[in-house]
Amino acid sequence: MPDARVNVPDRIPRGKPFEVRILIRHPMETGYRLDEVGKPIPRNVIRTFTCRYDGEIAFSARLSSGIAANPYLRFFVTARESGLLAFEWQDDGGVHGSDSVAVTVV
């Protein structure tokens, strides 16, 4: 199963901001919960999220346990040229996740 679902409009007018939606599969474990035997479940939260548009950072976020499990983000990026939107994130466990989507600018 993929780690994220990304959605961008099919055709994007040049120079206009366009909507980016991403849903990442991640527990966003707060570190305050206990498992069945009463042991604390270690905190594991996505700390950083970056969206690059043709290599250049277009949007980034620093997240915390205050963001719900399976974090969802919706934001806008200004359309320049057809290219690649690449997403990257890293959690407390040091696990890197990534996804990308091609954008068509008309």
Added chain:
Amino acid sequence: MTMPDSRRLRTRRRLLQAGGALSIVPWLRVGAAAADLPDIPALSAFLAGRTPRSERVRLLLPQLADNGQAVPMKVVIDGPFAPGPHVSAIHLFSETNPVPEMAVFEFPGPVERIEVESRLRLANTQRIVAVAAMSDGTLYSAVAEVIVTLAGCLDGT
């Protein structure tokens, strides 16, 4: 004691005017609430004595959240931005969550539409503050209160 008719009418008019003014009060309170920010140490540390202007930011949260595990949040900064300063970051602060700095959204370059949506985890009923930092250092803020019926930190699922 009876009042002369003309005077009674005037009093009645004044009363009606007062009533009219009162009906605007809830609307006014929204603006006033944004001005007095909740006392969050992390927020004070971030502001470092600066006072954000309570305008341009719209923080949209449900008034009542049945489940604090995932509360839809939308923050909008009203444009237009060009040719003036653009939004460089939006900071979200929680009043009672164990981690008060909920999230920071950063925009390295100018974007004409600043709108971020996500889902928050809220420990309990509280106020959330959004502070937008502009590229010239100006700060704008908004406050929203959410009543949470099921706490976001206790659920064992």
